[in-house]
Amino acid sequence: MIRIGGIVLSLFVIVFVVDQEAFAFSNNYQEEFLDLQKYTGNRIMVFNDTKIDYCITENNENPFFNHIAANSIKTWHDRIVDVTNNPSVWDMSLHIYPKNESICDGYINFVDTPNPTVFQISGVAGFSHPLTSVANVTIYTDDYQSTLEKLADNDENFWKEMTLEKFQKIIKNENHDQLDYDKITRIILHEIGHSLSLNHPITSDGNLHKASGIMGYDMDYDKIDDSEVMQIIKAYPNGFSKVSSPHSIKLNEPTNKNSVNLGETASLTIEIPHNKGKLPPTGIELYIFPEGTFSQKTDFAPIKILKVDGVNHLVNDGEYLQDIHVSMTHWDTFTKVLSLQFKVVKEFKNADMIIVAHSMGGFEKQWFLNDVLSVEKALFSDLLLDLETTEYTYHLMSENPNRLMEKESAFKTKQKELYHEALSECLSEKNMKKCQDEIKLEDFEQKEESVPIWMPIMLLMN
Structure with a gap:
């Protein structure tokens, strides 16, 4: 929230994305949700050529806003050219x-005040729509919050007598x-x-007003930080001249080869x-x-990703992929989708995969996918390889007055921890x-004297 003249003005909307090409989300499976585009506030834009063409098609407020x-x-x-x-390869234009609006990859339009009630109450002054096929930016140019402040200053009963209908009319x-x-420029x-592709920055206390950067x-x-430009390079490792599409494998359809870029944080879904x-x-x-593999022995796979019987396990030699995140989500009542995100740190040409699906009753079905993934060096691969990967932080329990409950939970946590360590080694x-x-x-059941009371209960991505 931004405070101007004594009244709160929220200038931006926190935007989140459900990109059906990248991952799926169901309210019934929120614990398995994984945002595979950590830095994507909108969606990676789809271009009709090798540059971004923004268009203004609505501005009845002030012609200077176009400038x-x-x-x-x-x-x-x-700024992007300066950093890279x-x-x-970073051509951008405004029409x-x-x-002919077919040239438009994105819009920047100006209207006086927002129509959605939630926007009005929040004091929204800018919005980048996440669900449109192009980047649809709307700037609300009127300072309606200051109007509310002036009316309240002149009437001590202004807010006491306020109704939603009266508020909307104002x-x-x-x-x-x-x-x-x-x-207007800042917005x-x-x-x-x-x-x-940028989202809001992550801060230690969640206060975006203290965060540096334009986001x-x-x-x-009012400065665009180098770190913000680097996140754009993550989304466009070859600049705007060559944009890759999301990678997806459907096991019931012929599989085409997916190509990702060296240094890229890539996403892959397997349906x-x-x-x-x-x-x-x-x-x-x-x-x-x-x-590639000359046999179908899973024992020798450099990378093993397992989500079976409540066990979430990853074995990775780190030579080819790093910073692997995994989620099993649902696109409908029955279809399961394994969603992956990983950073590619070494080139390879002909990756094979073996996929085993388990069902109730102990039945298994197996797929062998030949030559389904390759890695190519991108224009900015060297920059991306130097970029730090995602860090994780354990948040520990505070002191719990119910010591018995805390001990029981700690026992189970330690038991699972040792079990997973042994499983990993195997x-x-x-x-x-x-x-x-x-x-x-x-x-690996634990005895009381062997278990510390303090334990990790949450794993958050920073």
């Missing part, structure tokens, strides 16, 4: 009232002043950042088919052979079935 929009686009272009030292019908040019830069809410901070009348898979094993040499036969959770 501000053009300067804001140039500001973004110049490459002026040839004002184009005759927003839409009063004669408001416009936000000044500096604020446009922020919303363009969303359209280029924070500090209206006095597990199901037959009508049968229960969906209850677990999935994925074995990745980056250099999986480095054998497959899941062999390890499950040899290692049992009950073998």
